[in-house]
Amino acid sequence: MAVPKIADSYAGSVSRVVIGATSDSGGTRTSTVTVGGATNIVYGSTEQTGEKPVIAIDVLDTAPADWPEHLVEPYKDVLDDPAAWAKKAVEEFGADIICLKFDGIHPDQGDKDADHAVKVTKAVLAAVGVPLILWGCGYDEKDNAIMPKVSEAAKGENCLIGTVTEGNYKSLAAIALADGHNLITEAPLDINIGKQVNILVSDMGFPLERIVTFQSTGALGYGIEYSYSIQERQRLATLGGDKMMAMPSISDVGSEAWRAKEAKSTDVPGWGDAADRGPAWEASTAVCLLQSGIDIIRMRHPKAIETVKNCINKLS
Amino acid sequence: MALTGLQIFKMLPKSNCKKCGKPTCLAFAMALAQKKANLDECPTVSDEARTALAEASSPPIRMVKFGTGDSQVQIGQETVMFRHDEKFYNPTVIAVNVSDSLTGDALKSRLEQINELQFERVGTHIQVNAVAVVNDSGSADSFAACVEAVSQGSSLAMILLSESADALSAATAKVAGVTPLIGYATADSAEAVAKVAKENKCPVIAAGADLETLADLTEKIKAAGVEDIVMAIQKTALKDQLHTLSEARALALKKTFRPLGYPTISLAVQGSPDEQAAEAISLLCKYSSVVVIETAEKYAVLPILTAIMNIYTDPQKPVQVEAKIYPIGEPGDDAPVLLTTNFSLTYYTVESDVEASRVPSYIMVVDTEGTSVLTAYSGDKLNEKVVGEALKKHNVADLVKHKKLVIPGYVAVMSGKVEEETGWEVIVGPRESSMLPKFLQEAV
Numbered sequence: 001m002a003v004p005k006i007a008d009s010y011a012g013s014v015s016r017v018v019i020g021a022t023s024d025s026g027g028t029r030t031s032t033v034t035v036g037g038a039t040n041i042v043y044g045s046t047e048q049t050g051e052k053p054v055i056a057i058d059v060l061d062t063a064p065a066d067w068p069e070h071l072v073e074p075y076k077d078v079l080d081d082p083a084a085w086a087k088k089a090v091e092e093f094g095a096d097i098i099c100l101k102f103d104g105i106h107p108d109q110g111d112k113d114a115d116h117a118v119k120v121t122k123a124v125l126a127a128v129g130v131p132l133i134l135w136g137c138g139y140d141e142k143d144n145a146i147m148p149k150v151s152e153a154a155k156g157e158n159c160l161i162g163t164v165t166e167g168n169y170k171s172l173a174a175i176a177l178a179d180g181h182n183l184i185t186e187a188p189l190d191i192n193i194g195k196q197v198n199i200l201v202s203d204m205g206f207p208l209e210r211i212v213t214f215q216s217t218g219a220l221g222y223g224i225e226y227s228y229s230i231q232e233r234q235r236l237a238t239l240g241g242d243k244m245m246a247m248p249s250i251s252d253v254g255s256e257a258w259r260a261k262e263a264k265s266t267d268v269p270g271w272g273d274a275a276d277r278g279p280a281w282e283a284s285t286a287v288c289l290l291q292s293g294i295d296i297i298r299m300r301h302p303k304a305i306e307t308v309k310n311c312i313n314k315l316s
Numbered sequence: 317m318a319l320t321g322l323q324i325f326k327m328l329p330k331s332n333c334k335k336c337g338k339p340t341c342l343a344f345a346m347a348l349a350q351k352k353a354n355l356d357e358c359p360t361v362s363d364e365a366r367t368a369l370a371e372a373s374s375p376p377i378r379m380v381k382f383g384t385g386d387s388q389v390q391i392g393q394e395t396v397m398f399r400h401d402e403k404f405y406n407p408t409v410i411a412v413n414v415s416d417s418l419t420g421d422a423l424k425s426r427l428e429q430i431n432e433l434q435f436e437r438v439g440t441h442i443q444v445n446a447v448a449v450v451n452d453s454g455s456a457d458s459f460a461a462c463v464e465a466v467s468q469g470s471s472l473a474m475i476l477l478s479e480s481a482d483a484l485s486a487a488t489a490k491v492a493g494v495t496p497l498i499g500y501a502t503a504d505s506a507e508a509v510a511k512v513a514k515e516n517k518c519p520v521i522a523a524g525a526d527l528e529t530l531a532d533l534t535e536k537i538k539a540a541g542v543e544d545i546v547m548a549i550q551k552t553a554l555k556d557q558l559h560t561l562s563e564a565r566a567l568a569l570k571k572t573f574r575p576l577g578y579p580t581i582s583l584a585v586q587g588s589p590d591e592q593a594a595e596a597i598s599l600l601c602k603y604s605s606v607v608v609i610e611t612a613e614k615y616a617v618l619p620i621l622t623a624i625m626n627i628y629t630d631p632q633k634p635v636q637v638e639a640k641i642y643p644i645g646e647p648g649d650d651a652p653v654l655l656t657t658n659f660s661l662t663y664y665t666v667e668s669d670v671e672a673s674r675v676p677s678y679i680m681v682v683d684t685e686g687t688s689v690l691t692a693y694s695g696d697k698l699n700e701k702v703v704g705e706a707l708k709k710h711n712v713a714d715l716v717k718h719k720k721l722v723i724p725g726y727v728a729v730m731s732g733k734v735e736e737e738t739g740w741e742v743i744v745g746p747r748e749s750s751m752l753p754k755f756l757q758e759a760v
Contacts, residue, residue, distance in 0.1 A: 001528055002528065003567060003573065003576070004571045004573055006567055006570065006571065066672065108751065108754050220622055220626065221437065221438070221625075223661045225627060225631065228601075229398070232398050232399075259668055260668070262619070270614065271435065271618055272614030272615030272616075272618065276616075277615040277618070279590070280589075280616055280619055284594070288597050288623050288627075290598070291601035291602060292601075303590070310591060311554075311594040314553065315554060315555050315558070
């Protein structure tokens with residue numbers, strides 16, 4: 001039986017963002033990553049899904065104090081050494097990008113200074129050839145003091161740097177522009193604020209095609225449905241032609257999923273072995289969000305990463 | 317396409333008899349168009365109009381039920397592509413497969429494993445809802461024997477899967493009383509399988525490799541007298557499977573293309589438990605009404621069931637927790653008391669951070685109609701009166717020997733009024749829940 005055609009055509013598409021610069025373009029990366037480019041949602045043909053989603057593996061500037069034991073295990077020999085950590089993430093666990101997360105500069109988590117952050121940035125840049133994401137601690141004052149120095153230390157490497165928010169965007173957006181980086185705009189699970197931040201940085205002259213959005217991430221069981229729907233709405237707005245929403249997006253799956261009781265509790269026999277459960281929780285959060293249309297996924301556990309890579313290959 | 321209120325009105329008696337409970341026939345027609353009324357409520361509608369309206373007003377995706385009693389499940393009758401447009405109604409049913417090559421103790425222990433796939437999380441019971449018996453043996457007798465044994469060893473709804481109409485006939489006869497979902501009806505076997513379904517009054521799975529084939533099949537099965545149909549889209553690659561599931565949903569909803577207006581069933585039975593969980597979650601996000609898995613590993617099934625719970629929540633209605641006092645750890649009479657709201661996301665964030673602090677505490681949840689701290693404060697749903705009443709209602713003064721209440725940093729502004737109203741000393745906590753561990757370890 002002939003079936004009616006259901007091919008919708010849309011005015012807009014997700015922009016493509018290139019992260020990383022090789023020597024040809026003034027950087028020292030050995031590879032670059034391109035994300036975005038989707039021209040449809042859900043039932044578009046597979047050619048319309050754009051670039052393959054990529055996995056960014058988290059590397060912390062300072063050894064984490066509160067990671068659950070099953071997450072510490074695969075990294076236990078490198079947690080004190082961000083460069084070795086990054087190398088392991090790339091060579092053993094197949095990171096497409098390294099997300100260098102500066103938790104240690106937070107006043108409550110070490111209060112480290114700019115010298116430390118710059119040193120870590122340079123060490124990681126030297127240790128791996130993949131592009132970098134440089135992600136602050138979320139404490140505005142410290143981020144504003146330190147992230148510009150981090151940006152400068154990675155000048156010309158075309159990193160993805162962030163995050164900027166509605167209330168704190170000027171200094172980082174300006175320095176990212178000057179140093180030739182891409183920028184992450186962050187919003188607290190609120191699509192209107194998400195758009196507003198993009199407008200604010202674009203008013204400063206930051207090019208829209210160098211922005212990646214971070215709408216905040218809810219883990220499986222802990223608000224993932226909010227992230228899921230905002231991601232779908234962002235894609236629909238993009239397809240409808242809203243240029244201020246037409247960016248690729250990033251999710252922070254690793255840290256959010258491992259906060260869940262279901263991922264880290266070791267004493268709930270009715271939920272299965274924690275050594276398997278944690279990675280499964282992280283992978284499940286990621287694959288669920290993949291269906292809502294995300295482009296970069298920050299992840300942690302190698303077993304979860306393997307599951308999600310395998311799933312991405314089946315989807316592409 | 318669905319009819320408008322005016323189109324429906326033209327077919328009604330126009331007597332304004334009010335017997336349907338609406339003031340006028342037009343009002344009833346409008347309610348019908350919005351699916352807020354049922355045609356049966358009109359006692360005088362003509363048979364002609366009834367047939368025409370039933371056809372036009374039947375849901376674009378049919379609802380199908382299988383199983384009986386408490387184990388009955390219902391699937392389909394979805395109305396939107398995106399959950400934020402309305403909501404997804406009938407949660408995906410997860411079925412675990414059982415091979416009919418299993419007998420005796422092996423079968424028994426497999427069923428025990430499956431029966432244990434039930435979980436309590438965030439105060440809700442979630443579970444695997446069906447068993448899919450697969451005719452791996454190729455023998456009709458083994459299949460029928462296994463199906464019978466499964467029906468005795470498990471109370472879950474049943475799905476019977478075989479390529480052979482004879483095997484389905486033999487097996488279905490054994491369990492017709494519990495209304496199994498049976499398949500597969502393919503282009504070759506459609507008539508024979510439809511006959512089995514009709515005789516046993518059970519729903520049937522139409523299986524085809526593309527939508528054209530499926531549309532033909534469902535029409536054929538319907539012509540044979542079976543209307544409760546579930547579609548299996550047989551694509552090998554996951555991306556094609558998801559794509560075709562989405563296309564079928566869109567055709568049913570946007571084009572009201574009835575031959576594809578049925579719920580769907582998909583398999584995620586290959587690979588490791590983690591791979592199956594990843595496939596199952598992808599499939600349930602993209603509209604598969606039933607997903608059959610092979611793994612019975614709890615660690616893999618729990619995230620699948622949680623994903624269903626999350627994707628099928630009503631986006632218009634904030635999920636709430638009960639407003640009461642929650643002990644975290646084993647708090648003594650010197651434990652801190654923390655205030656938060658009954659928006660589930662707020663509560664569970666606070667709960668997990670208090671747990672992380674390893675400081676035994678009480679969390680006092682007040683009813684703010686499911687809004688977060690700031691929203692509740694702005695809407696005057698979180699004020700000194702609400703706090704005072706909650707302190708009294710839960711007899712907090714008897715639980716602890718101090719009179720100190722930790723309030724969220726975002727509502728520091730209400731400290732004075734709370735102190736005046738309640739006589740409790742207010743300690744302003746951090747603005748972000750994530751800072752609670754440090755706060756609790758140091759400040760309290």
